[in-house]
Amino acid sequence: MTTRQSVQVRYRALSQPGRIGSLTLPHRVLMGSMHMGLEGQPDKLGQLCDFYRERAEGMAALIITGGAAVTQAGGADHMYVLTEDADVEALASLPQAVHEVNGKIALQLFHSGRYAFADEIGMQPVAPSPIASRLTREVPREMTDEDIADTILAFAQGARRAMDVGYDAVEIMGSEGYLLNQFLSPLTNHREDEYGGSFERRMRMSLDVVQAIRRAVGAQYPIIFRMSGLDCMPGSTTPEETIAFAKALQEAGVDALNIGIGWHEARVPTVQQIVPRGGFATIAGTIRGHVSIPVIGANRLNVPEVADALVADGYLDFIAPARPWLADSQLARKVVEGDRAGLNVCIACNQSCLDHTLVRPHLPVSCLVNPRAGQEASWPVVEAPAKRRVAVVGAGPAGLQAAVTAAQRGHDVVLFEREAEIGGQFRMAARIPGKDEFYETIRYFREMLERLSVTVKMQTEPTPDELSMFDHVVIAQGVVPRVPEIRGTDLPHVVTYAQVLNGEVQVGRQIAIIGAGGIGCDVATFLAEGSHAPADVQAFFALQSLPTPPAMPREITVLARSDRYGHGIGRSTRWVVKQEMNRLGIRVVTNVDFREITPEGVRITSPDGDVFVKADQVILCAGQEAHETLAEALKGKVAVHVVGGARDSRGINAARAIREAFEVAYQIS
Incomplete structure (x- = not known):
């Protein structure tokens, strides 16, 4: 239940309709590509469909999937491969799920090149030249003329298969140091044939791929090219070459440019909290000044006020954030409706998303501030079978999540906090340079506590007798510094x-x-x-x-x-x-x-x-130690649930604490 009407904010530029080729879009907020760690697994396909369906319900103007490899050599662990009929059949389920709720979806066409791991693809990786990457420490095999021709054909056939199974568009991955980017850069392309040497020859691979796809899908089917606006690699593609490449892509038949930043090997932060909001938008804006097709930006566009200003000022035509859609599945709906206060903002911590994709074996992607992400069907937002009186002790991240989740399930919730402010460890974390995004999470929880009519008792330490009056008590008193x-x-x-x-x-x-x-x-x-x-x-x-x-x-x-x-x-x-x-x-x-x-x-x-x-x-x-709790004193009097650092301080982090609190509170019935 809402106790007050939050102030609505108009984001006029983001709310305007737009076009990408023949595709008419209702507004300017897309969902960018990200790998979920669910792909390529038949038993996870339903989860993946649910994930995309909920973002389509959240009014994403266009969803761009995680990459689907155009060949086995260009893939990775848990990735669909477009030469496999079973994988294409599975991929057909995604547009079906999105179209059921009137959404639109594009398939990203992907080739790892030298970023592939041999043990994941079952063969030696291929690349323009046999140059190892810091990412894999493996030397790829130099592609032959036949390899190049087969790869161009595979991109075209993959695009055609995507169109045939219902995707509304395709995006070609040509950024972040993957295969097409490797052909473009003099750092990774030492060839002396028609695909190497001069800049005109280095960009030929990408242009051949675009033209082959255009022939395969026809003149009207939308093609997006994700190009690197800045490699962040000394000695790589120059700004002048980048502009020339953008113009060439437009001439080759691309309908929009999605501007990526940085290689995985680069030593420049591009997606971490330390990067200012919209910090790379000028790169995209410069490219936009030289082409007439739409330009899309993504990096660190986590709040609508920054994105709206960039679109209004002509830096971008569309935004395509990825991780912010993990944090809040209703991102575009809240932007269009002006519900800034109700937005669960991505804090760029990477703990449950990007870090999960960088470990081997890969872990499923989720979100520190939204533990439901990627598991929507397992945790539907519905009321519990019975209404209970729930006390939550501690208003750090775990306690806040427990209180909000229990209230969303329809329970009467009282939150107790001994300090004068909510936030706990997040308040301290937010003071670290480059980590002030943590304040956004505290702000969001404060808003949700009020909207959900949670009773909050600050500077209060409840007694066992007070707590025994509740049906359930969640102990989330967190940790205290350990004295060695x-x-x-x-x-x-x-x-x-x-x-x-x-x-x-x-x-x-x-x-x-x-x-x-x-x-x-x-x-x-x-x-x-x-x-x-x-x-x-x-x-x-x-x-x-x-x-x-x-x-x-x-x-x-x-x-x-x-x-x-x-x-x-x-x-x-x-x-x-x-x-x-x-x-x-x-x-x-x-x-x-x-x-x-x-x-x-x-x-x-x-x-x-x-x-x-x-x-x-x-x-x-x-290190840290568990805060002394009331759990022992409440034993036998009330159902007690201890979560986060209060349960086990060893290796505790915010992601684990918040997830535990969410799961415990959700299961109260």
Whole structure:
């Protein structure tokens, strides 16, 4: 039940109808391609159909599927292959599901090239030239003339098969360092034949593919080409060549350009939280200025106000975000209806989506802030069979999810929080540079608590007697910083990460951080960035021709017990965190044995022998422990469910905590 009418926001540019070739679309919000980890598995086809159907119901103007390989050599584990009749028959189910709810869907035509793994495709990968990638560390076989001709034909036949089984369009994957991008780049194309050498010859493969597809599908069938606007690879395609390529694609018969950014090997963040919202839109905008067909953008377009301004200002014609559709299956509906307050925003954490595709074996993709993603049929949004009184103790991420899920199921919910604000660990995480998107999740939960009439009792610690009056109690009190068994942790200059991030202590100038997991790295980055003037202050000084504001000197040393640091951070983000730490001059010492903390610093034993690390402040980032809960006192009095870090603090992360809370709350009946 809604307690108030949220303010509606008009996104006029995004709400305008548009066209891609012969395809008329009701607005400008598409759904970009992403692999769900469900493809290629007969027992998961229903899940995949449900996933796309719900996004079509969420008013996606056009859904672009995860890639379907045009040949076995161009595929990957759990990927449909368009030369296989059984796979094409399975793929036919997706447009059927989407069309049932009046949606539109395009199939992405894909070839990995040198990004394929031999053990996944059952053969040596192929590429323009035999150059290994950092991604696979395998040397591909150079494609012969016959290989090239067969691949061009496979793209064309794959497009025709897509059209024949009901897809409304196709998208050709020519970005992110995959095969067609490999032919275009001088880094990966060292050929000396008609498909290599000069730029005109390097782009021939892509143009031949487009022209072959056009012949196969006819003049009216929409073709989108996902091209790389910026490879982020030194020595690769130049901006001038990129513009020339866009023009050539238009002339070859492409109906729209979807602009990708970066290769998987690149050392430039493109999809992580650290990337500003809409940060690469100028790349797409530059291309749009040189072509007359629609240009689509995707990277870090997670909120409608940014996307709407970019479309209104002429940078883009359409947006095609992918992960934001994991976070909220009703993304376009909320944009068109102006329900910004009710939007569950993608926070670009990558923990349950991209990181799941980078491990082997691959894990099914889901979403940290929306655990239903990819499992819609298993968790339908319907009322529970019986209405119960539910208490949730703790308003961190797990408790918030439990309260909202229980209320969505029709239960009467009371949420108790000992602090003055909701959010728990997310409030601290949001203070880390590049992680302020976490505030969006807190905002969303606050909105949903109000819409669902959840009673929220702040600065309240309920007693066992109070809680025993409920039918169910969800304990989600989270974790507290662990204090390691090191002599000297009781000294006054020793503090926890929570005290630092919550602003409870004044920060020192010579700092030793004990612990080099995700929290230790985040705290180090937070403190190092804090020693510099904020970006807007620096910009103001530059605009006024003033000297750059000086940094406040701060020496930070991170001490790690193991030989590595950054454990617990997802694969797609860890390298970015380490890169930032190096940029900020943060010192990391590994393989440390802690001897004692003294008033002047920390005595350690390292591979260099006994070392004394001077510090006027020591910050404990040595893991977490479960917060003391009321579960034992409630045993036998009420149904108790303990979730997240309160249940098990070992290796706890937000994705696990939120998923546990969701599943427990959903099952209350």
